[in-house]
Amino acid sequence: MAPTDPRTLFPLFYENPAIRTLSVARRWTVSGQIGEDLDERKAPIDLRELIDHGRVRGAWNVGPACLTDLDELTTALPAASNAAFYLQSQTDGLVVIDIEPGCPPEIANNLLRLRGVLYSERSMSGAGYHLVTPAPTNLHDFPAAATKRVLRHEQGWYEILLDHWVTFTRSALLDQTGVLVGNSVRLPSVRTVEDLYAELAAHARESANVSPTAVLTDGAMPDIPQATTIVEQTVLGARRRLRKPGDFDNDMSRWEFSVLGTLYHWMQVPLRTLGSLGIQHTPGERAWLLYRAALEVIPARPKHLQLRNQRPYLLDRAAALVAERDAAAKSQRRTERRAR
Structure with a gap:
């Protein structure tokens, strides 16, 4: 019938x-x-x-x-x-x-x-x-x-x-x-x-109000200096500090953004070490590194198959976080200069 x-x-x-x-x-x-x-x-x-x-x-x-x-x-x-x-x-x-x-x-x-x-x-x-x-x-x-x-x-x-x-x-x-x-x-x-x-x-969290597309990640992952070492050290440092989905009422999107934030924090350790040796990384490279670290600790789910701004969902979220943190750092530096 x-x-x-x-x-x-x-x-x-x-x-x-x-x-x-x-x-x-x-x-x-x-x-x-x-x-x-x-x-x-x-x-x-x-x-x-x-x-x-x-x-x-x-x-x-x-x-x-x-x-x-x-x-x-x-x-x-x-x-x-x-x-x-x-x-x-x-x-x-x-x-x-x-x-x-x-x-x-x-x-x-x-x-x-x-x-x-x-x-x-x-x-x-x-x-x-x-x-x-x-x-x-x-x-x-x-x-x-x-x-x-x-x-x-x-x-x-x-x-x-x-x-x-x-x-x-x-x-x-x-x-x-x-x-x-x-x-x-x-x-x-x-x-x-x-x-x-x-x-x-009125209670929305203030952000740097920048677009994820401010960080370019065109094509495949580029050849990034010390990429494997950075990702390994980032995951090792962050893994025991990650919060659980239950802390966000099992809202996976909120949990994932929290994970990205924790990973980004721990990624600064190897990045600063390499920076002291003259090895610098662009915002796009940092977004790729954050994305690769996220894949190590975030379980796959259907939403990750979606494209945002012509790139995988989690890569776009990583680029958004890098853009926001870079904009916030620039704003802080401007404030500090004005205070001098």
Whole structure:
């Protein structure tokens, strides 16, 4: 028996004006099992490879090279259990508020009542929610948040997705009032998405506000002086100081960035030693060295197959950290010179 058309099964999703706005963007796929040896159950699939060649692998690009529009996805995989979309708020004009299963019911209920919500649904866990809203009008009012992909509540109860994957279950909520019991506690300062964004953006961590592309890592890894020694000494020094994923509520992206920071700190020991001998390394070389050290201690996962700025995900994160640290060091030197 042929599967029922998803458009019939989930009309509140497919007929929703906000979803229709997103549907034409070629950034749709499904989130599914990639491999038993990887540490994530679900990951975005390279839909073009699946449709054209029948092979399953992780999406390495967030554009037409791997993804398609919602209509082709729905027609090609009518039995799919979800529809995954790579949201780009600057382009799409929409954001997604992701309410986690651990969010206290009274807080979740208040968020579900936000004015301006265009679409709402239960998340994959069945205990969380996705809310699609227009991008806040104060999106550019907080410089520290300007380049963030996600803005998270300090206790991890909810987050605003700005440049990120969203796995839609299509299990739309029929009524946004009274969805949860226990709404006696209110957050009077959070009435619109602008209020919520301001609350999270105001606490965004200040960064050097530089682009990862400021550090060039074109092509394959170059021949870097003493590369093997630097990587070995970096991993040896950092391994016992690395924090665990549980320290970040098992948020692997946050944990990985913490690992990169620890590795970068310990990498300075061999770099300074070699520098005293006249051997210097460019920012691009340091990004490659950090990336190679990261591969020694970070387990592989599907996200690492994605490309960011035309390079592997972890290499791009390493380049971003090097760019940020170099910019911060330059700023510190300028401050010190002015103080003299």
